[in-house]
Amino acid sequence: MTARSAPDRLLAVLAAFDHEHPALCLTDISRRAGLSLTTTHRLVGALTAWGALERDGAGVYHVGLRLWELAALAPRGLALRQVALPYLEDLYEATHENVQLAVRDGTEVVYVEWLSGRSAVGVHIRVGARWPLHATGVGLALLAHCGPEVQEAYCAGPLAAFTPYTLTDPVRLRRVLAEVRRTGTAVSDRQVTDDALSVAAPVRAADGTVTAAVSVVVPHDAARIPVLGPAVRLAARGISRALGWQPDGAESRGAAR
Amino acid sequence: MTARSAPDRLLAVLAAFDHEHPALCLTDISRRAGLSLTTTHRLVGALTAWGALERDGAGVYHVGLRLWELAALAPRGLALRQVALPYLEDLYEATHENVQLAVRDGTEVVYVEWLSGRSAVGVHIRVGARWPLHATGVGLALLAHCGPEVQEAYCAGPLAAFTPYTLTDPVRLRRVLAEVRRTGTAVSDRQVTDDALSVAAPVRAADGTVTAAVSVVVPHDAARIPVLGPAVRLAARGISRALGWQPDGAESRGAAR
Numbered sequence: 415m416t417a418r419s420a421p422d423r424l425l426a427v428l429a430a431f432d433h434e435h436p437a438l439c440l441t442d443i444s445r446r447a448g449l450s451l452t453t454t455h456r457l458v459g460a461l462t463a464w465g466a467l468e469r470d471g472a473g474v475y476h477v478g479l480r481l482w483e484l485a486a487l488a489p490r491g492l493a494l495r496q497v498a499l500p501y502l503e504d505l506y507e508a509t510h511e512n513v514q515l516a517v518r519d520g521t522e523v524v525y526v527e528w529l530s531g532r533s534a535v536g537v538h539i540r541v542g543a544r545w546p547l548h549a550t551g552v553g554l555a556l557l558a559h560c561g562p563e564v565q566e567a568y569c570a571g572p573l574a575a576f577t578p579y580t581l582t583d584p585v586r587l588r589r590v591l592a593e594v595r596r597t598g599t600a601v602s603d604r605q606v607t608d609d610a611l612s613v614a615a616p617v618r619a620a621d622g623t624v625t626a627a628v629s630v631v632v633p634h635d636a637a638r639i640p641v642l643g644p645a646v647r648l649a650a651r652g653i654s655r656a657l658g659w660q661p662d663g664a665e666s667r668g669a670a671r
Numbered sequence: 672m673t674a675r676s677a678p679d680r681l682l683a684v685l686a687a688f689d690h691e692h693p694a695l696c697l698t699d700i701s702r703r704a705g706l707s708l709t710t711t712h713r714l715v716g717a718l719t720a721w722g723a724l725e726r727d728g729a730g731v732y733h734v735g736l737r738l739w740e741l742a743a744l745a746p747r748g749l750a751l752r753q754v755a756l757p758y759l760e761d762l763y764e765a766t767h768e769n770v771q772l773a774v775r776d777g778t779e780v781v782y783v784e785w786l787s788g789r790s791a792v793g794v795h796i797r798v799g800a801r802w803p804l805h806a807t808g809v810g811l812a813l814l815a816h817c818g819p820e821v822q823e824a825y826c827a828g829p830l831a832a833f834t835p836y837t838l839t840d841p842v843r844l845r846r847v848l849a850e851v852r853r854t855g856t857a858v859s860d861r862q863v864t865d866d867a868l869s870v871a872a873p874v875r876a877a878d879g880t881v882t883a884a885v886s887v888v889v890p891h892d893a894a895r896i897p898v899l900g901p902a903v904r905l906a907a908r909g910i911s912r913a914l915g916w917q918p919d920g921a922e923s924r925g926a927a928r
Contacts, residue, residue: 419717420678421677425721425723428741429721431744464686466682468746468747477741477744477746481742481745482748482749484685485738485743487688487690487733487734488733488734488735490725491734491736491742496785499787500787507764519736
């Protein structure tokens with residue numbers, strides 16, 4: 415580990431923090447980063463002085479406000495969320511169910527926004543959470559609009575199962591992706607947890623490429639796909655327009671179906 | 672600048688990005704960070720490989736998704752926002768005006784959440800934006816609940832004016848802060864822009880300390896303070912309870928008045 419470069423060591427300290435470990439003491443950071451206590455102490459000091467980390471009264475470190483301010487500039491993070499939020503709010507007001515916005519990062523979806531009514535069903539998804547593309551509605555909406563080679567590589571790879579309903583058969587997955595492109599809607603039925611169903615639609619950037627997906631998660635038994643589909647597609651189109659997308663005939667018909 | 676430590680140089684690269692410069696090419700970063708092009712190239716490479724930065728098709732760098740995921744762990748950033756969002760949504764549904772959540776960072780407020788109806792008045796505030804404490808409603812709500820020495824130091828310091836209405840007289844500021852503590856509501860009337868008014872209330876953590884503030888921004892002329900005050904205070908109390916705050920008699924009366 416001493417062979418690691420200075421930037422790598424500093425980033426290893428930041429990488430020590432995740433959703434399972436949002437608060438760490440110096441020794442935890444040292445162990446998780448694989449760095450000596452001396453080095454960790456020096457790097458944590460620099461990060462804390464800068465504001466990337468914050469030290470609480472008990473001497474425990476947390477991710478700092480400065481990092482959060484910087485992250486607000488991420489085009490695929492808060493910046494996208496800022497454009498999308500009014501439309502997500504409208505979707506929430508229309509459905510009062512969990513509403514989500516996600517982007518693709520390699521073979522996973524990352525949730526960049528999540529509006530959850532206190533009344534809505536509890537789902538194990540939070541801002542920053544990741545899931546494999548094939549398991550979620552937003553993931554299927556994103557994968558269905560990737561280049562053919564990306565889709566092929568994904569379908570050929572191992573498809574993890576989270577419930578008995580998770581799509582793990584490549585042939586079936588390819589058929590589902592074609593259906594998503596045809597209808598403009600992706601449905602994940604109990605693929606993540608055996609009680610939830612999500613309905614998703616793709617969000618397009620100004621150049622027409624699919625850059626994000628919107629979804630609503632509802633209890634499987636109460637699922638009203640015919641009602642939710644149009645609402646989710648409308649929200650997705652609203653965000654796409656706000657991003658500068660101009661529907662042409664084909665896309666327009668596809669997404670409006 | 673060569674005397675700067677390795678961590679400082681890497682953080683200088685990140686610090687090159689701000690709301691005025693969310694997208695930078697390598698030479699911009701090099702100039703803004705005060706680093707040689709060679710060093711900048713190496714550090715940007717490490718940050719991009721890690722996901723802290725993302726390079727677009729045009730070779731321009733943006734803040735990356737990984738940094739945003741990490742920032743989602745910031746207790747005073749997205750974590751606070753996640754707890755507060757349902758209450759902010761309720762406040763938005765009740766008022767349909769700009770709703771904000773802010774925390775104090777030294778002598779400034781930092782906005783960690785901002786719900787803006789497309790119908791609401793346009794205000795020059797965005798997530799991650801900073802303003803001096805004395806100019807904004809949230810800032811006054813936060814300053815009024817700082818320790819006496821912090822308040823004194825702030826009142827004694829220079830008080831920047833943004834409009835003819837900005838509070839720049841220390842004596843008047845002290846009087847306003849006492850009023851904020853008495854009523855549980857802070858009002859900033861045309862102090863940031865000469866057409867907007869904000870009504871704010873403090874958010875308390877489990878230990879009772881004021882850690883954030885909620886506000887609604889409305890057009891000055893249409894301002895309905897008697898109506899907005901209670902709504903903002905209720906939202907602030909809801910968030911405080913969600914953070915584990917148990918009102919005792921005094922706080923309860925104070926905040927409920």
